[in-house]
Amino acid sequence: MKSIGFLGLGIMGKAMAANLIKAGFDVTVWNRNAAKCAELVALGARQGATPKDVAAHCDITFAMVSDPEAALALCQGPDGVAAGIGAGRGYVDMSTVDDITSKTIASLITHTGGRFLEAPVSGTKKPAEDGTLIILAAGDPSLYEDAKPAFEVMGKMSPYLGDVGQGANMKLVVNMMMGGMLSIFSEGLSLGQKAGLDGQQILDIIDAGAMSNPMFKGKGAMLLNENYTTSFPLKHMQKDMRLAVALGDQLDQPLPTAAIANEAFKQAIKAGFGEEDMAAVYKVIK
Known part of the structure; x- marks a missing residue:
């Protein structure tokens, strides 16, 4: 089973990460406010030091943050995802952003040899807790296939929509x-x-x-x-x-x-x- 990173533990991310841990995935979590990791560590997750650290040690890293600015900030800089991802590993951004932001993040990831998938979700707190989100995936087809077992835990439907931007x-x-x-x-x-x-x-x-x-x-x-x-x-x-x-x-x-x-x-x-x-x-x- 692939190791999973999860960045962003707000209303949605916390519930989604918890479902992955309960389903038996090996999960490492990170949040800007580190205190939010405690509940998930108690469920069995590891806590990562930085987004770079999580992306460097996990096969696939998922992110769920509030807006385009936060999604970009996660990837950029010396401690960002792009600095750690390396060849072959996957990054799945589940935040709701515009297509231009998504394409910018895709470029940051793929330039370092990583694979990228955007996967914003339709659904709110209860579907996140129940694992019944609709996951709107677009980008690298091989990463889509690799991420599917995790998508099946977090959602009830995860159509593949084509090129980055369409999700x-x-x-x-x-x-x-x-x-x-x-x-x-x-x-x-x-x-x-x-x-x-x-x-x-x-x-x-x-x-x-x-x-x-x-x-x-x-x-x-x-x-x-x-x-x-x-x-x-x-x-x-x-x-x-x-x-x-x-x-x-x-x-x-x-x-x-x-x-x-x-x-x-x-x-x-x-x-x-x-x-x-x-x-x-x-x-x-x-």
Whole structure:
């Protein structure tokens, strides 16, 4: 069984790394705040000193960090992944970034002889804990095959999407739709309740018809109960909306609905709700 490195132990990464350890993989972990490693070391992981150290000693190193800047920072510099990866070893970046960042990281890794795969995920805290993420892989086909046993522990589906950049693009398309849906869902619930309709009845009627979907089911209860326990931080959803709108600019694709939804998420961040669940966009809409 291949040795696995895991960099980034936030809400998602911690759960994903824990599943790999429980499945019997030989896992070495690293996090910028080293204290976050303790729980995983207690489960049986080793703790790496730097991203370079982890990449130099593991067959495949996975990373899960918050944004393009953090993803690039992990790879660069004397203690970065690119400094340690060497020939033949693999690096799988599961962070949500734009295609340009992904291609930059791919170049850093492959120039040192390493293999690169981008593999952003669709899913939030609970799917990460349950091992039911959708993993959007693109890049080196041999690394995709080598990483598959780990993907099968972390996710329920891991399609191969082709060249580096296509995983990032698929993730932005999916999250852009999710953000837009959440925005109009919040508007509908707000409008209905202001018109005197019962919030739960609105949810029941939506759930019985063609618009029924797991997100409305899960987030509907959160909105009615004003419970914004974070499974996917609102600031990260706004970052994905921003990157999707930027991709639309690159490709001359009009995205009027996404652009307006992005403004609602920006308002929510300005109002101080960035660390709360993405459902907190409801607070600025209502």
